[in-house]
Amino acid sequence: MAGASKPPIAHVVTELHMIIDCHGHYTTAPPQLQAFRDRQLAAIKDGSQRPPPDSLSISDDELRASVMNAQLRLQRERGTDLTIFSPRASAMAHHQGDEATSADWARVCNGLIDRLCTLYPDNFVGVCQLPQVPGVSPANCLAELERCVVDHGFVGCNLNPDPSGGYWTDPPLTDRYWYPLYEKMVELDVPAMIHVSASCNPCFHATGAHYINADTTAFMQFLTSDLFADFPTLRFIIPHGGGAVPYHWGRYRGLAQDLKRPLLSEHLLRNVFFDTCVYHLPGLELLAKVIPAENILFASEMVGAVKGVDPETGNHYDDTRRYLDQLTTLTAADQHNIFEGNARRVFPRLDAMLKRRGR
Numbered sequence: 299m300a301g302a303s304k305p306p307i308a309h310v311v312t313e314l315h316m317i318i319d320c321h322g323h324y325t326t327a328p329p330q331l332q333a334f335r336d337r338q339l340a341a342i343k344d345g346s347q348r349p350p351p352d353s354l355s356i357s358d359d360e361l362r363a364s365v366m367n368a369q370l371r372l373q374r375e376r377g378t379d380l381t382i383f384s385p386r387a388s389a390m391a392h393h394q395g396d397e398a399t400s401a402d403w404a405r406v407c408n409g410l411i412d413r414l415c416t417l418y419p420d421n422f423v424g425v426c427q428l429p430q431v432p433g434v435s436p437a438n439c440l441a442e443l444e445r446c447v448v449d450h451g452f453v454g455c456n457l458n459p460d461p462s463g464g465y466w467t468d469p470p471l472t473d474r475y476w477y478p479l480y481e482k483m484v485e486l487d488v489p490a491m492i493h494v495s496a497s498c499n500p501c502f503h504a505t506g507a508h509y510i511n512a513d514t515t516a517f518m519q520f521l522t523s524d525l526f527a528d529f530p531t532l533r534f535i536i537p538h539g540g541g542a543v544p545y546h547w548g549r550y551r552g553l554a555q556d557l558k559r560p561l562l563s564e565h566l567l568r569n570v571f572f573d574t575c576v577y578h579l580p581g582l583e584l585l586a587k588v589i590p591a592e593n594i595l596f597a598s599e600m601v602g603a604v605k606g607v608d609p610e611t612g613n614h615y616d617d618t619r620r621y622l623d624q625l626t627t628l629t630a631a632d633q634h635n636i637f638e639g640n641a642r643r644v645f646p647r648l649d650a651m652l653k654r655r656g657r
Contacts, residue, residue, distance in 0.1 A: 316657060317619065318641040318648075319373075321491065321537055321573050321597030322381035322422075324411060326368045328360045334406060335389070342395050351406045361414055368601050370421060376617055378598070382645065383411055384425040384456050388504055390495035392430040392461035397438060404429040404442050412450045419655075423648055424452035425491065428479075430461040432468060436479040443479075447486045453647040455483070457490035457534075459516050464499030464508055471516055472523035480529050487646050489533035491573075492516045505603040513541030517570065521554055521562070526569045533569055533644050535595060539576035544588040563590075571644055573597035574636070577604050577615035579624060586625055591632035595640045596622065 334354045341347035369381060385407035392400055404427045411424045426446035428439040439455075446452040457479070460466050469475040471492075483490060497508035513536050526532060536543070543550060551562055559565050573595050576582050585594065598618045608615050622628070622636065642649035 315638060316379040316652075317377065317596060317637045319378050319381045319598050319600070320535065320595040320641050320645075321575055321599045322369065322383045323386045323599065323602055324365075324383060324407075324414065325386050325601050326364045327386070327410060328356050328364055330354060330356050330360075331406070331410065335403065338399060338403060339394055342399065345398065348398065348402070351402050351409070354406055356410070358413070358417060361410070361417060365414065365418070370418070372600050373421060376598075376600075376619055378619060380420070381422055382425050382453065382641070382648070383414065383422040384491075385411060385427040387456065387493050388496045390427050390430075390456070390458060391463065392458055392495060393432055393463035393498055395431075397429070397431050397434055400429040400431050401438075401442065403427075408442070408446050408450075408452075412446070412452075415451070423651065424450065425454045425456060426452045428455055428457065430458050432462040436476050439479055440482045443482055443488075444486065447488055447647070451647075451651065452488075453645045453651070454488045455490050456493045458494050459492055459512055459519075460494050460508075463495065464497035464502045466515075470519040470523075472519050472525045477528075480525075480532055484529055484531055487531075489535060489571075489644050491535040491537055493537060509538055509603070510541045513538050514543060515541075517541070517543045517550070517566075518553075520566055520570060521550060521559060522557060526566070530569075533571065535571045535573055535644065537573045537575055537597065537599070539574065539581060539585050540572040540589070544572070544585050547588045567593050571595055571640065574618045574622060575599045575602075575616075576621075577618070578608070579621045582618070582621040583625060583627075586622075586627060586632075591628065591635050592640060594636050595644065596637045 334349060337349045408426045415422045415424045426443060429442050430439060443455055459471050461468060492513065494508055494512040497504040502508040502511065517536055517540065554562055554565065567590065571593050572585065572589055574582060575597050576585055598616050600616045602616065604615045606615060607613065613620055
């Protein structure tokens with residue numbers, strides 16, 4: 299294997315109080331969760347057979363075992379402190395079932411996140427799955443969002459811009475169709491990570507195409523709208539390094555100019571942020587060179603889409619801290635912002651929670 303004999307690159311010691319990973323999914327749930335989902339989907343044609351949410355039985359010990367040798371071990375090994383944790387994105391599958399199906403599934407998945415955050419409050423803080431349904435107003439998500447934030451201390455949500463699973467049947471994110479959800483987000487002062495789920499369109503591989511397409515599409519929708527004039531405090535994180543956006547930053551600057559939009563720094567970068575789920579050093583170098591440091595949040599999506607070892611380095615692709623530690627262009631202030639400061643600013647409820655805990 300090329301490069302396999304190279305010694306691992308040590309993490310650079312930085313003067314950081316903590317390192318917050320803004321993008322983690324519960325991908326290691328016990329098999330009972332999938333069994334519940336299978337029963338739920340099998341009952342779509344006969345609602346009387348739908349399993350109630352409280353029929354799922356997973357013990358605390360089983361929850362502990364599911365993360366002990368996965369997320370918790372990797373936090374220790376990679377030197378990260380806290381993961382903003384949400385249900386498995388590819389399993390949200392909003393295109394399957396009806397409103398009742400989606401509501402129960404969101405409640406069950408969010409319940410496991412809540413329990414893990416209670417078991418490991420120093421390691422995880424919750425972000426919720428929304429009970430979206432294609433063609434159904436996002437207003438149906440408000441109760442679950444408020445329940446998770448107000449009752450269970452979650453600090454944000456994942457928003458699927460395409461609940462149809464690759465066919466894009468709902469209006470753009472800038473349409474007034476979405477405004478009830480945005481109003482609630484502003485009221486609760488929580489951001490959303492733009493995150494699609496599984497693709498049922500054979501043209502789009504879920505993690506290799508559909509995810510990146512959605513990241514890029516969301517940014518372009520924001521660019522062509524005046525959404526943030528209506529919601530000046532609304533905040534979105536576009537994951538996976540922003541899809542194609544940083545690589546084509548000149549294209550988007552030029553399109554904004556042609557469309558008589560303001561400069562992107564004024565038009566979008568007060569409200570739109572990017573994470574560092576880019577799984578090679580040149581990609582992170584580009585992201586950090588193009589996007590201001592105050593708009594980048596550290597993230598790894600570890601135990602997620604890309605779990606393997608890079609044969610060129612001998613390290614895991616998703617050990618994104620390793621790449622950031624090699625960037626020579628970041629100042630100490632930039633590092634602090636990317637690893638901690640920006641997450642506390644974009645997730646004010648997280649900042650308040652940490653301050654209450656003396657962190």
